[in-house]
Amino acid sequence: MSSSLTSPSLSDVIDKLLNQSPLDDFVKCAMDVSVPASGAAPKLGLLHVRFQEDIPNTSSLADFLSSQAVNYALSRRRREMYLAQLTAGKNGDLSITTQIQKAVRSAFIEFRKEFPSRASEVGEVLAYCVAVHHLGAAQLVAKMSLKTSTNMPVHGLDGIHASVTNGVLNVFFLESKLAGSAASGTADYAESVAGFGSDKKQYLQEYGLVRDLGNLDALASDEKERIMEYLDVFKKPNAPKRERSVAVVCYSETKHFGNKLPVDDDDLEKHELHFGRLYVKDHERHHQNVSNQLAKYSVDPNKCMIYLVAVPDVDELREQFYESLGIVPAPSDTVLTQSTLDAGGVDE
Template identity: 25%
Template sequence: MLDIVSGDPDELDVHLQLVERDISIEGCSIRVHCHCLTVDGNGRVRPQRLAEFMRSAIVDYAIPKTRLDEARARDLKFKSGSAVSALHHEALGAFTDLSNTGEGGEMLLFLLAERFLKLPQVLCKMDLKTDSHMHYHGADGVYASVTDDGLLKLYWGESKVYGDVTAAIRECLASLAPFLNESDHEGSSRERDLILLSDKADLNNPTLTAAFKKYFDRKSSMSNRVQYCGIALIGFDAKFYPEDGIKAVADDIAQAAKDEMKKWLKNLETRISVEKLETFDLEFFCVPIPSAEGFRDAFLEALGLKL
């Protein structure tokens, strides 16, 4: 499934500095990763540049992989860029202009899932929206991998970008928990997404997609070979970024984040216990930023949606 992962992973390093990865919490099946914003040669952090980088990847995020490849093939045939350009505008139209949008966090989760963890997205909520002013009720994307012995690991995605780290952790895990620990039945939180996966999953290869969909066929024994996992991202205000006009030092920011990690991990451990998620495989991204509100504003502005 690595063949369908999109984008250049090295491009992440231009905008996000890896501080820690694969941190474990005793008694939990979790790997925690921390990224901070990078510092440029003038000692500045640039959330606007991160937002513009995210904008450049919206087609990868919001358009099914088969449609994107068909557009690329058409452009190559006719020596044009119009087909992919049309998809870019279609993708833009799917994003909301609401000031409290969480779609920036959802897209940042996508970029880290695919480019950092090499977990391909197999269901994107943006392709399912019928109204750009409405939020899709379901997971913030679904990602997948297959183990060597044929077990499908299905990662339900959830992201929260809040000013307060405690609230971000609490709300993120509370939203993720039903997708993992509810029993399988027609009224479960994940049921709608499972139905969509059986119908709309797109691995950009008809044979591979057909094999993948077997995992969601209740008449197939393959449906017993699915393991539910979680992938989550929290963005939150961090006071260790310097104020405007004061030069930032990348090493100082990284060290401050490492010092704060102990508190974040303790909070995570508590909330994992409250939500009864200890036994589930979780990938968890912590992305401290200068301002959650500023991040949302920068994302909307980059997309041309800020009123």
């Protein structure tokens, strides 16, 4: 590694790329990934949409995610270009903001038009927010901007983020899933992570995107050189870093959201707390389930962490997200919650 006394630290480089995402205002953490389940891997965190008294406030979450879509979808260089134009505007000129909104909306519309069966961008934005807020991990490449570019692969990871812990670089490979149940979402993740782990070509391709088309271009030359000491897997394949797979599974939790307390004039937060207590009781069950699913594909659970994000209806969240972006819902969108409803809302 570089021995220059003036070389920027890894932490400084990551901090320069790290945005803020006040996710706690819209998604509550009922159990953090640091809480062990019987002392076993993988790490599993439980998140859920926040309540407005007794009502899970899905619409506010959708609006928040649509606002975060700007940082998720646009490359760091493009965002800084827009910011410079905004700063240069005279006499309070905000006209550039319409261009920003149009650029974000166009990216989602174009991707949705080309790949209607993969209309899950709300999950990808949510995963971005989880990585930024809960892991303090900066986005290394804006995958959405690449997906809508000619000849760019549409499949692959949903995000690549990085953080620094005690001087060690952590690289997080993000997988987002929208699902009608937690079990189906984690099953999809287990299959996906197994596929990625066994595909050396895709692994190198993802790092190639970071090197050639990522947000690192917004860094100064010495800053980019510093972090590339760890990320250039072509020249330095054994550079010390931790690589972890992170799943963010947003699913329809029909059972517990349906178990409501009566509205009264007592503690205003009792409804959200009531849901949280019910939700946390399922932690061991969810953990055992995803452990079995990972074992089926011989995936090392020690290199995985999973965030379950419970909402009443994931299809409704997706629709409200598109509406907040100004995109008309598409009839081709796959209904995700129907099978759960047919089964009486039980997630085994």
